[in-house]
Amino acid sequence: MSPRTRTAFLKGHGTENDFVIIPDPGNTLDLPPATVAALCDRRAGIGGDGLLHVVRSAAHPEARHMADEAEWFMDYRNGDGSIAEMCGNGVRVFARYLQRAGHTTEGDLAIATRGGIKTVHIAKEGDITVGMGRARLPEESVTVSVGERSWPAANVNMGNPHAVAFVDDLAHAGPLHDPPPFSPASVYPDGVNVEFVVDRGPSHVALRVHERGSGETRSCGTGACAVAVAAARRDGADPAVTGSPVTYTVDVPGGTLVITERPDGEIEMTGPAVIVAEGEIDNDWLESFAG
Secondary structure: OOOOOOEEEEEEEEOOEEEEEEEOOOOOOOOOHHHHHHHHOOOOOOOOOEEEEEEEHHHOOOOHHHOOOOOEEEEEEEOOOOEOOOOHHHHHHHHHHHHHOOOOOOEEEEEEEOOEEEEEEEOOOOOEEEEEEEOEOOOOOEEEEEOOEEEEEEEEEOOOEEEEEEOOOHHHHOOOOOOOOEEOHHHOOOOOEEEEEEEEEOOEEEEEEEEOOOEEEOOOHHHHHHHHHHHHHHOOOOHHHHOOOEEEEEEEOOEEEEEEEOOOOEEEEEEOOEEEEEEEEOHHHHHOOOO
């Protein structure tokens, strides 16, 4: 890890999906998995479902090819230190940080992620809308289990994999401390985010989610999008066929997200993003995990 006089951090959340934010425009910080996991530890660190490493695209080898379209790269890490393709709530919080730091203002911007470039709109009233891309619906069928119960699950890919199971009661998902078993295992060789979903009303659902690498979280943006698409198809709605957008309200434990699927397949997610604190990390403590 490069020596610094101090290492700044912020803490933010989107519908209570919370993140440690590390501004590092020049990509000078080494953040190995052990360091990220320590920072995200809720008892011995700052605490978060994940970490948002804020880097200029031109300074990061994985994002240089996107630098002409997006100045900033969201180098996202799960709470266990593993690398993830995308995090929908994280993109909103990332955009809020850029606004707070004076790197952007209300309106539109592009953010580079491992899941591609995401378009973002910061509204005057505060909510942030993220263009989440298109959902892919792999043909492989999946079954998700908790204890003695099993459910068929919709296989939805939002740049990261999801298994969406519609249940009668969210309590049936159990404690969600460990990843729910799924079969066949070959469908998700790198693990999967599992959503358990109940209906709340017309075009209105609620979910609980186990995010791979993080456990149960208060919210999952890509998961909310996957759930909206799965619910729409279950309900016989496909904007690509009808030519009309479909919108679902998705309640997550930490709040509410509004998901719209457009006829061109683009999915938009709208919700809040809040920065709650900022400070400095003790570099001696940080260095102790670098080896």
